[in-house]
Each structure stands twice: as C-alpha cells, then as structure tokens.
Amino acid sequence: MTGSLKGRLFLLLLVTTGVVWLSATAWIYVSTRAEVERVLDARLMEAARMVSSLVQSQDIDMDAAAQIAAPAVDAARGPYERHLSCQIWSLSGSLLGRSDGAPAERLSNHTDGFAERIVDGETWRVYAVRDPSSGVEVLVGDNLEMRARLVRDMVKGLLLPMLLIAPLLAGIIWLAVRRGMRPLDRLAATLGEREADGLHPLPSEASVSEIRPVVASLNGLLERVAWARDHERQFLAYAAHELRTPLSGLKTQAQIATRSDDAAIRSAALAQIVTAVDRTSRLVRQLLATAEAEAVSAEDDRSPVPLAPLLHDLLGDQRARLAEKGGHLVVDASLHDIVAGNQRLVCLALRNLVENAVSHSPQGGTVVLRRSGAAILVEDEGPGMPDDELARATERFFRGRDHVAVGSGLGLSIVKLCAEKLGGNIELSNRASGGLAARLTIPDLQVREAQACQSS
Template sequence: MEDEVLSLHDRLMNWLLTPLFLLWLFSTVAGYVATLNYASQPYDRALLERAQSLAAQMKLGSGRERLDVTPTLPAGGAPGEQDRMYYSVSNEEGRMLVGNADLARPISYRGGKTGPLFSNTEHGGEKTRMVSLVYPGPPGSPSFQLHMSETTHQRQASIRGIFANIVIPQLLLIVIAVGAVWYALKQGLEPLERLRQDVTLRHRDDLSRLDETQAPAEVRPLINAVNDLLERLKQVMLAQQRFVADAAHQLRTPFAGLKTQTELALRETEPERKQYALQQILTSAKRGNHLVNQLLALARNEPGGQGAETFAPLDLNRLAQECTVNWVPMALEKGMDLGFEGISQVAPLRGDAASLTEMLGNLIDNAIRYTQAGGQVTVSVDYEHGGAVLRVVDNGPGIAPPHRERVFERFYRVLGSGQSGSGIGLAIVAEVAKRHGATITLNAGPHDKGTLVTIRFPHHGT
C-alpha cells in the first residue's frame, strides 16, 4: 500500500508546528531545571541558617559543647504543609552523639570539601534535603559534625507553582500560535484553492490559459508551465480536429466515386465493359490508398504527432541518394533523367529518417509528375555554413510567383497543371521541415525555368 501523500497545507503545518512543539518542549525542560535550581536556593539558605542556629545553641566548636541541651527546632512550612526537621551531631568517625535521627556519616564522605555540604537524601520514606557542617574544636579537642535535614513538601509545592506559572502561559501561547498558523495558511493558500476550483469547474474542452495574476509569486512558474502545456495540448487537439476534417473531406469524393463505379460494374454484363469498370475501380482504389498514406504522413509530422525522441544522427547525403534511387523506375517510365549530386564528405544531421524520406519522396514525386516527358530532375546535397542543404530542381513549367507561398498549404493545387494529386504533398514537406527546424525556399530553376526547392537544415550540433 502506497504511503498517503500529504497536502501542501498539511506539509506546511507539520514543518511549522513541529519545530514550535520541539521549542516548547525544550523550553519546558529548561524551565523546569531553572525553576528547580532557583527555587531550591532560598530553601537551602534557610536550612543552612537553621543548622547554624542549632550549632550556636549547642556551642559546637567552642570546646564547651552542650550536647545535652534540647534544641529548639523551627517549624518548617505553612500550616497543613509543614516540613519535619531532623538533626544529628556525630564525631569524625560518623558515630552519632545526639540527635532525633541518625544522619551521621564519617567525615571522609566530604572528600576534603570545606563549608556547608548539601545533599538529597531520604528519611522514613520521604525525600529530604540535608546540609552538613563541620565544627573543628580547639587544639587537642575533637571535631563535631552537624547534619540537619528537612522534608521537601514545601519546596516541591513552590516548585510546582512556579513551574505551572511558566508552562501554562507557554502552552496558551502554543495554542494561539497553532491557531494563527492554521488561519494564516488557510488565507495564504486561498488563491490555490480558487485555482483548483477554477480547473475543476472547467468544461473538458476548455483549454484557455489559467489566470496567474491572482496566484502567489512562488506558484506562478508552475501555472506558466501548465499554461504552456495547455497551449501545446490545444495545438495537438486542433491538429487532430483539422486532420479529421481534412480526411473526411478528402475521402468523401474518392469513396463516393468508388461506390458508383462498383455499382456500374455490378450492372455490366459484357466482359469488356465489366473489365473496364474493374480497371477504373482499381485506379480509384490506388488513388484512395495514396491519399490515405498522404494523410497519415501529414498527421505523423504535425505538431504533437511525434516528438524529438525519434531523432537520431544520420547522413543526409546517403539518405537522399538511397531515396533518389527508389524513384528511378518512375522517372524511366516517363522518359526522364533523374540524377543525384552528392558530396564526398558526410552531411551530418540529427533527424527522423522516415519523415525525411517521406519529405524527399514528395519533392521528387511532384517534380516527376509536373515535369514534361524527357525532362530533367536533379537531387543534390551540400554542406554550407555548418548545416546540411537539400535541393530538388527540375526543368518543368515551374510555379508562378503568386502561387509559390500557397503551394505549401493543404489541398492547394495550381489550376491548369493537368495532373491529379491529393494537394498535400508539399504540405507534408513543410511540416517535416518545420519539425526539423529547417527553412524552405521555392524559386525558379536555372535560366528561370522549372522549379528549385531548397531546404536548409540547422547546424547538426545544435
């Protein structure tokens, strides 16, 4: 099962709130440690003062100690939450001499430290805080240790109170921050939501551009990319619609004629007339097949028909020579001279060999078809200014200047030529050239006779 993909809103909430939560957690731990430290200091000072007061009552370290005195222990804490006080006086070996609890320890536990020594202990199952003091006697007199501890109920209550005053406001701030972040994200993503609704409510045939003016600057590159995709898709759909319309228009007439000729052949009883009708059906079928192939070739080379992924390095010189050889039989049938003029070096080109063969085939077909018997057609390849150049020249009747631009339009045919055709051969040439980034020029041939078609391809390294 694939992982659920989070929405942009959820991703932003996670990225914003997770550090905020971690910051609150760190602040809480740091606040607790600081509270524990600062809240304990005044209680430790009070405990030390009580221990020193007790030592004064017993005159410890004076050499005239009064260990039999019953000291007055101060009551610790507030009513209902009083802490109990414990003390003991011991010698250096840690043997208790007097006190209300055995807290004695050998003096070696201090590790050579002087002054008050605080430690956390337990007594009677309760946590206590103890301070230890050493009182050396006069020379020749023993030293005494005083240990006093108190339970920690009051200081723990104080710590909880201080900690609550720190954590609760921080928690409220976190809740307010979460609400503010959620609202800000909702308002910030509102343009994207409107854009989503706009796309959702669109008709399936609506390929108009998305409005990027109301979108955030960070999203505009994405919208521009989507608009470019919509524009390309629109071109593909228009090309598809145009192809369907052209195919329906061009195929209607030949198939209608084929149907009529078939009906006539079925009604004929004489073998010769039936044979003639069948021959006409065969001719119409060949024309229809040629037209279908031309339409498919045009569709393949229209924008969106095929991409540059079919392009590969090739030698235009070799490709043109092989294609020209294939048209020699047709030229010989018409008594024409079909020649090829190549170059000794390679004419490198990156392109689609099948499309280029279709393009050159249409140029040679047109040249042979519209040139008189006994005429000449020459295919030549050259390499100029870093790019391959293909030329097809004939000595036929030529094309008048007013028609030279329009002959590359679909189904446009020059009247009075006396030749049948689909009218899309040069349209295929134009589409293939456009797909390969080449430019086409159509001029008169040598001595202003015939037609010269020149196709210049871009530098093969670009």
C-alpha cells in the same frame, strides 16, 4: 488519505505542528531544569551561610541551627517541602548537629562550595561552608531525585493539556484544510460538468491567487485543444474537397470511356482516369503520412540513422519517376553523415522533399541531395516559386499558381511538421540558376568519417 492532496496537506500540517510542539516542550524542559537548578543552588548557598552565621553567634544550639535550614516535614504542605538536609561538623570530624531526616553519613568531603555525592544510594548536591574561627563546617544538601521529580511534574503539567487538546487541534486542522481546498473542489466540479465540446475559457477573476495559475494553464490547454480541433476540422474539410474533385473526374471520364465509340476519345478518357488515380493515390498517401507524422513523438527511437542506406531504400521509386522524364536523381557523396533522430520522421521529411522536387522537375531535369553544414539540401531544376508564395508554401493544401496536376499541397507541410518535431526547420528559396532549393535543418545532424555514399 495520503493519496489525496487534502490528506497530504493535513498530514504535513499535523506533523509540522507536532514537531513544533515537541520542540517547544523540549525547550521548556531544558530551560525549566536550568532555572530550577539555579534557584535551588541559590537556596542551598543561602541556607548554608545562614546556619554558619548562626553558629558563629553561639546563641543557638547546633541541632536547632540545622533544623532552621531544613525544617521538619509537614505532609500538608506538599511533597516538595522536604528538600534540604543540613549537617554541622566539627573540623575534627565529629557530627555536631543535623536536621530531621538528614543522613548520618557525611554528605560531602569537600570543604567549600558545591559538590555532588552518592549517600545511601541517593545523589545529593551539597554546598559547604567552612568556618575556622568557630571550628565548624556546615553542609546543606539537596536530593537530586527530588529536583528531577519537580522538573518532571512541571513538564507533565504542561504536556497533559497539550495531549488533551491534540485531537481538537487535529480536527481544526482538517476543517481548515477542507475549507481551504474548496476553490479547487469548485474548479473540479466545473470541469466535471462540462460537455465534451465545452472548450470556452474558465473564469479566473473569482479564483483565489493560488488557483489562478492552474486556471490560466487550463485555459491555455483548452485554447490549444480548440485550435487543434478546428485545425483538424479544416484539414478534414480540405481533404474531403480534394478527394471529391478527382473522384468526380474519375466517374465522368469512366462514363465517357464506356459510352463513346471513338477510340481517340476513349484513350483520352482513360489517360485522364490514370492521372486522377495517381493524384488520388498520392493524396491518400500524404493524408496518411500527415497522420503518421502527427502521431510520432520525436523522443521515440532516437538511435542514429545512417543516411546513405536509408536514402537508397527510400528513394528508389522517385528515381524511377524521374527517369521516366529523362532526368537523374543524384545523392551527393557528402551525405555519409548520421542523423541522430527519429527514423520515421527523417524518412517522411526526406521522401516528401524529394517527391516534391521530382514532381516539379522538367523533362531531363536533375534533382540533387547534398549536405550543407548542419542541413540537408534538396535542389531541383523546376520553375521555382513566386517570391510571395515562398512563405506560404508549407501551409496545408497550398498549391500556388504554378502547381502540378498531381500535386495535393501537403508534401511541404509534412516536411515542416517533421522538422519541427525534430527540433529543426525547413527553408525554401529560389536558385539563381533556376529551380527551388529546400534546406532541411536537423540539430542532431552529425558528420561521420566513413566511406562516401555512391552517387546515382
């Protein structure tokens, strides 16, 4: 039961009610005891003064006067009737009179006011009145055990009905919890009856106020799931279209190469096949990179990543591609920093940035990687991008008007995805001297005082 919300709420209410109940009982006990003590002390004082005044009048016998303060026991009048015992002593120390049942031993040795004393193993509270004019001292005592029994019986009379009512109260609390949790049960039933593609919002108007934040959060989640699924469908549709085009071209060029007797035509067809294979290979690789970037969590493997050896291993093939164009890939010495973040995300972002720059570099062009503040800057000497396309360059499958033949429109979108997961961003701008500058900002980028990475 404690593993469920209903069980926890039931136990919480039951324990809280029990604590309040016991606290009230303790308060009643303390206040009742104090009130009983006050009333009985007042009775002692009144009885002692009454006996003293009777003795002063000398109109009554001493035993009779003591008996007035503490009358004989009448069993029919209950167990609390015999509360008081009275003794009348002469100032010389002789017992002049006492009530029935009063001990023969002196109740107290004090001469005036209240005091407590143990007599025959019992504790007595005694009030004394000393009258020098009549030569007597009146002691009226009350057995404290009788007082304690009176208080206990009063509290017991309160507790017994409470204990009898406790099971009924627990049942009422359980029924109230079940009834109060019905809106949540209905919400769970509604979600359980939905099909896998039922992503429409839950109605919130009929929900109780405590459930509305849950419904609002669930609707937000359903909206995000619906958006992600639509985004995935759109991605797959674009990917299928992008793959279909080069595959169709491959088939066409292969048919031309196999059916033509002209060596020049066959050579041109084979060159087209190589281009289509390159484009298809890059598209497949970037599709896999997109899936990897979406699957990786930025919280995984947050150990610092040294950039210099990482770039050396990562960019070897891009350096070779650029060398085929007669260009150079330069890794500036300022990149002897440490990127504290997920190594896989950093690798994916940098590789796609450099690959995009190499693809757009002209013959003999140079691609430079360097640090710029808390960012990594990748610059090329290509044609750049029209200003109206810069804002859309990181969209998936957006290739622009001046796209290259082997481009797939995924590279910069992968960089943006990685940057967002690292808590950073990607900014694109055209260089004044020509070409594109991509600024990858990573919040965890830190400067390390170490030897510089060698330029290529």
